Amino acid sequence: MKPSAFDYVRPLSLDEAMEQLAIDPFESKVLSGGQSLIPMMNFRLARPERLIDINRVPGLEGIVPGQDRVTIGARTRHLAVQNTGLQGPLGSLLRTAAAQVGHLPIRTRGTFGGSIAHCDAASEWCLVARLLDAEMTVRSTRGERTIPAADFFQAIFTTAMEPDEILTSISLPALDDHHVTGIAEFARRAGDFAIVAATAAVKIEDGVVTRARVCLGGVSEVPWRSQAAESALLGSAWSAGAVAEAAAAAADEVDPPSDSHGDADYRRDLVRALLPRALNTAGAGS
């Protein structure tokens, strides 16, 4: 469990980082928090010839609320997200989700953007990004572009980013106070990657669901926006029963994988159990 040999560069500006990455993009990897990359290198599952450490690049951290959207710097540590004072349903969702990322040492070092660029379908930030139709801003020496979440997550560990691009920030829509948000996940041990995770943002006006977003992790290669659950909720009277029905619809809709942590049926059971918990409508004892 020693990595194969690699070169290491530590640029001091974003321009320099992009230039370094452009030299040999296919054999290079950007090092941010390193909480997935370094273990993969130690297992020799990843063998980049060059590591471009962006930890000294200024301007990549912070949570900036704007008019309609909130921008999160890609290198913002999970712990900073967990401690954000951001108001409203979005702030609440971010804090709740961040608290479920790994363990404290991982949250101290790992980054919001690193998790999204890594693209694990069970990761909290990939789910939240897909849930809220986040926009990922990426830059390279060729310029800057913005990729919507629906296009960004392509397959396990595969995003729409080109090898020479660096993820610099992620913007999320601000959610007004009519929204109810939440995330619930199930893992066999505290801090493990979820077997199944459910997150949702539901807008309720006069007791009626006027907008529903539901995103599931652990049921497909990439975060799964459950249209079945969203349709079930949209227009319904807000109630625990409506959420349970949506969860059942989502469970019927997904085609989850089977592995040693749980087969497809069990994952469907988890979808049914977790979505109500994400929205805090699950009754006691369930």
Add this chain to the structure above:
Amino acid sequence: MIGSRALRIEDRVLLRGAGRFAADTQRAGELHMRVVRSPVAHGRIVSIDGTEALRLEGVTAVWTYADVADLPAIGFRLTPREELLPYRQPVLARSVVRYVGEPVAVVFAESSYLAEDAAELVDVEIESLPAHLDPDAEPVVWVDAEQASWAAGNGERLPAQDSEASVFTIGYGDVDAAFSSGEGRVFTMDARIGRHTGVPMECRGLVAVYDEAEGQLIVDGAAKVPFWNREAIAAMNGLAPSQVVVRETHVGGGFGPRGELYPEDVLVTVAAMRLRAPIKWIEDRQEHLMATNHSRGQHHRLRALVDEDGYIRALDATFTLDQGAYVRTHGATVASLTASMLPGPYVIDNLRVTAHVRLTHKTPAGTYRSPGRYEGTFARERLIDAIAHGLGLSREQVRRRNLIGPEQMPYERPIQAMGTHLVHDSGDYALLIDKAAERFDFPAIRETVSRRRAAGERVGFGFGYFVEKSGIGPSEGARVVVDSAGAVTVLCGASSVGQGVDTVLAQVVAEVLDVPHDSIRVVRGRTDQFQYGRGAFATRLTVMAGSAALNAAKAVRDKAFRTAAAELAVSVEQLRIRGGVVEVEGAEHGGLDLGQIAGILEPLRASELKEEPGLAADGWFHTDHMTYPYGLHAALVRIDEGTGRLEVERFMVAYDVGRALNPLLVEGQIAGGVAQGLGGAMYEEFLYAADGTPQSTTFMDYLVPTAAEVPPIEMLVTEDAPSPLNPLGVKGAGEGGTTAVAAAIASAVDDALQRPGAIDSVPIKPDTLRRLLQPTTTHDVPTKE
């Protein structure tokens, strides 16, 4: 001092980060060994080519079997049965590989990074063969005549051997006659334990150097059994034992697997001799999870003949042990202990247990904390629960009906355990149930369960009873030495795997010499510092080394008294020792401290006094029987209906150790033991794909419970049954935290599900519980309390 909650003397070093573990040993010019391992579970080696690896600058050597063909297979340390010899492991695969992770070559290079690079360049071509993974399947041909004869290594020409390495039966009475008597009811139990093992924080590792100046092979990083390993290493290298020094460093946990002599260890020492360079090998976690001994995987089938009142007249059991690809140093230990300890605390008039030790294309298996007892206790206690349910009796009633009574102690069961007669030395088994019920308030727990269950919660309470064994002999020794400054050193053959043996030995000596225990230095696990040592296994050291230290300390005190009596011109009977000073009884002043007495005993004066020079003495303790501590585990669990999550809300242990030399250490042992028991009951399992590829080779897949999963352990340590077999009255505490965890959890889960017998295998996983929660046609049947 004995019996006090003394703080560990080891921790002053460990907590400041000053400890020295295997990887901390560094030597100038050292070469790092990296093992090239088989990527397939079963196959014929076509070729192994190290040419590319040797081209790398800094790579010294690449070895395959041809380079070590003169080395025999590693011998058995325990339970050596003749029929197991053909199944021993070569240090490098000869022509066939039998598990993923089997060493096929080794690389030596100037850095561990380089060694790993080079290992990747070793070109290994293996022709895959079908993997045999199910020990319950009919045995298959396992080794051909050539391999069998080679592995047996006794000069005999053996025929090919099948995958059933050993079948043996133990028992007493007449089981067949009992079952055919036409009386009583028959109950059966089919119970499985998943394959898992001890995962010490520190992986294996060894550093060896041949010291030309001293003419000695120095081996650092040993653990558990350095003296036995010294003999084996000497033999393998053609050296006299006195030419080999094996030293224990600090050890980050043992638990059974760590410290045994493995192929990698032999290779390190052989390379140190042949390459004439210091050789360092530090295992990584992925290697650990596929190459260090696995354990536990067992399938038990029990059949009991029971009277209407629950009394068990006969128990007929068979089990298969998934031995993995080779039989290593433990021989048939696990199977043997499973069989002999299966009856546990119960009388059982007639017993027959048949063990099947079977090979599979998986990592070889050995012992893990409470070997054979964790497995057998699960099977037996599941059976007791089934009997209780079937007869409409409470789970407690059936246990009480069968317990060996205090008036029957010492109770001899006419079978053997670890080569000794199985004699329960002392115990009041029923009393412990009474005490546990009172301390933990079982009635209140049962009431809470009923109330919460009525409110819709899936909660359950259960327990398991067990007998442990400890203090295996035959011998252990210690030497207590006092220097001229009065500093006390204990040298002994004991080993520390982190359990606190230094503290216990210091306490025993401190008690006799009346000095602070933390002023005493303990030297152990070093073959150049003491002549003999059996090692740290089978919960033996507090009994064995503790008693030896007691005898040595008393001998030193006697010698100090004789010397002081001569010096002070008084009789020995007038002397006493207080605060490390030998004083005349009743005198206000004067006396000689131990340092002064040591000074008097310099060689010339000692000769005049007709004493051996030096204030030092050896003490030995011998025994041919084990001690048998016993205990009860109880659990309160809750199952989350939606996810199947099993939450252990309370875990309670009542345990009688005869005498707790240090209750703090006893509690620490129990707490750690429970955590590992919970691992086996709920989390840890080595899974294999159909082709024999291991699926649990990282901590993402092999789930060890963390502090977040383990509840605070509630404990009641009792001293109602001191052992009559040693001067301290002590029984061991090392394994009783683990023994009945799976049994207690399973019983509680059955209760929570209100489905007696639902749980017949561990680990219990949430998906299984979800499935068991689905409505079925069978009605819920409450467990009777």
